[in-house]
Amino acid sequence: MKKLLSTFGIFAATFAASSFATSPVVERWQKIEQQADGQTVYFHAWGGSQEINRYIQWAGKELKSRYNVTLNHVKVTDISETTTRLIAEKAAGKNSAGSVDMVWINGENFKSMKDNQLLFGPFVNDLPSWQYVDKSLPVDVDFSEPTDGLEAPWGVGQLVFIHDEETLNNPPRSFSEMLSYAKAFPNRLTYPRPPEFHGTSFIKSLLVEVTNNAPELQQPVTKEVFAHVTQPLWRYLDEFHSVAWRGGKQFPAGTAESVQLLDDGQIDLAVTFNPNAVFSAQSSGNLAESTKAYAMDAGALSNIHFLAIPWNANASAGAQVAINFLLSPEAQSRKGDINIWGDPSVLNSQYLTGTAKNTQQFKSIAEPHPSWQAALEKEWLKRYGN
Structure with a gap:
């Protein structure tokens, strides 16, 4: 009492x-x-x-x-x-x-x-x-x-990337630049494996860019719309995987493994949904003091x-x-x-x-309608899951 x-x-x-x-x-x-x-x-x-x-x-x-x-x-x-x-x-x-x-x-x-x-x-x-x-x-x-x-x-979540300024001073500021970087430096970039949350968020953010944030993304998805709208996404990923870490045949299990690979020097970018995760990881000794988080110039996929x-x-x-x-x-x-x-x-x-x-926040990009998530994960697994 x-x-x-x-x-x-x-x-x-x-x-x-x-x-x-x-x-x-x-x-x-x-x-x-x-x-x-x-x-x-x-x-x-x-x-x-x-x-x-x-x-x-x-x-x-x-x-x-x-x-x-x-x-x-x-x-x-x-x-x-x-x-x-x-x-x-x-x-x-x-x-x-x-x-x-x-x-x-x-x-x-x-x-x-x-x-x-x-x-x-x-x-x-x-x-x-x-x-x-x-x-x-x-x-x-x-x-x-x-x-x-x-x-x-x-809390507020935003899809951002972590890089080490000592090894990558000028990171890619768009997914278009990311593909160019991956081609110039093969085996140095990757993302978590969907349907893990961070991996799915990566491909949703990529979809927003390659479709110029098509208005269809804010509506419930249909089979016909999905097939049409996602064509540039799969073209991009086919190219990206061919020069990605381990040839796009293997992917990190999640953001923790992504950060570990960055810290081990195996990859040049890690993915997180917390724009301040780099600070707590540095405090825990999981990332070097020279690491920094950033968002793409267009903004960061964001949600509550x-x-x-x-x-x-x-x-x-x-x-x-x-x-x-x-x-x-x-x-x-x-x-x-x-x-x-x-x-x-x-x-x-x-x-x-x-x-x-x-706490650090970046310009926001809205999430697609929730129906897109399952459709994207299913198609990703069909194309790249084996």
Whole structure:
């Protein structure tokens, strides 16, 4: 009770002048915190980054000490694995006591979960920390799909490249220049293997450039449109793979391997979806101090990544408490610290402290409609997967 009184003493004082601090709202959140006490939240999230994993461990310790909520990070390679699990639980009629309490998602996976009615909510507007979120960001749409309060924004992602200035001082500023570089210096460039998230993002960004950001990319894909619009993409990749790392017959498993190959001097560019990842990697000793992140001159493929709760979560109250904490100024400031994770925050900068106030962001390029993702991955695997 002391914990609850302390939390809400601060909360009520901070928001006494706002409509959010009305008694029913405070009482409802108090009830959620009471229900969360002692719960274990199974959080399905990508596990391919040491920096991110360490951050989630820190958040888990804070949630345990403050709210007696246990955060269990279930590391997944691709959140589509979790989507498949939830669809199976739905088909089996498992509408309570589900195996997943919280997911880190966006794009195609959010649309799939939403279309299959796999999500709890709407809950986002009821979070006390929602007050801090920068509403000028596209926090209410996910790859053009309305979020409808079913997922809470967690951070900003942008597809950028990392190079070592000592070995590559003037990196390619477009995919056209990248192909010219690959031909001039064979076996020095590559990208993660789709359907891994970073690999798919690479080919989507490439598709945007080679089609001059065709308006069809913002619409649901059809077979005929796909065949026509993607022709220059496959022509490019056929040329690129012929001079890529290992002859385009093998690809890094993800961004972690991409960064390792860069650090080992095997390739000249690594791919990441965090414009500040280079700083945390340098801090961890995984990249040289001479490495630097940059975006293509046209901009960086950009999106918001989100947190959501399945409809049948066993610990929905604990998940709401966890998400609310992860959206707090304290947690967002730590997440945005360039020496810890460096993930750009979704909060108004006035609420942030330290380096999170000024994390690096580049000019944005919008994601294609989510339906393009599965179509691109399927065709890529058909052409290059064996």
